[in-house]
Amino acid sequence: MAVTLRQSDPGFETAFAAFLATKREVSADVDEAVRAIIGRVRAEGDAALAALSLRFDRIDFAAMPMRVGTAEIDAAVAEADGKTLEALILARDRIEAHHLRQIPADDRYVDPIGVELGSRWTAIESVGLYVPGGTASYPSSVLMNAVPARVAGVERIVMVVPAPGGALNPLVLVAARLAGVSEIY
Known part of the structure; x- marks a missing residue:
């Protein structure tokens, strides 16, 4: 109800x-x-x-690196279905357009008694994103979190995603590339 x-x-x-x-x-x-x-x-x-x-x-990091390599991301992008890639790009662009409208403006003024006041907006240096990925694929979670961070001016966007048995969902990697994620673990 x-x-x-x-x-x-x-x-x-x-x-x-x-x-x-x-x-x-x-x-x-x-x-x-x-x-x-x-x-x-x-x-x-x-x-x-x-x-x-x-x-x-069930991932043995003695046998493989924790960080996802550029080659694996490149392969995921190269193998992505064209229509799916177009849909992810459209989603990314729409999310970006929405968040660009939300960027706050710095403000500075002198109040009635002559005191200069203001506010300044700055991005934080880095963010960490957790993207679910154990039994399902959530490229939308990547886009909905990484794109606003990039729009805000965050320099370093780090993403972690579970990879049962060492398998990462390629669409999550594609979305990370499109969204500007800096590092994936």
């Missing part, structure tokens, strides 16, 4: 909080497992990532 909430209604905050509470899952087991994984990666770095990738994704 659809629920309609209006911010102007009395009791909105309470109703909104109650609605959000119905959508949250709490699991002490999951929380503990996640804390243990994060702790291990903090303590052991790449060695932990390699061991966990072998455990969860």
Whole structure:
């Protein structure tokens, strides 16, 4: 059943909080497992990532690099179906056009008592994107996250994507190339 909430209604905050509470899952087991994984990666770095990738994704990083190479991305682009490539380019261009309209402008002015005030917008240096990819392909997730970052002026866009058994979905790689992703792991 659809629920309609209006911010102007009395009791909105309470109703909104109650609605959000119905959508949250709490699991002490999951929380503990996640804390243990994060702790291990903090303590052991790449060695932990390699061991966990072998455990969860069946990828042995002793036998292959963690970073996806340019040749693999080039091959995915070369093998992409023409109509699919056109659709991804159209989606990228539309997402870019939308986000170009949202770029805020710097502002500077002198207030009535003579104080100069203003704001300056700058992009952050780098962003990390997680793109789901275990059992399905989500090139749209790449485009919807990487294109706005590029439009905002982010210099380094790093993407991580699961690759069960070492297999990456080629369309995710194509979308990453089209969106301007700098590094893929």
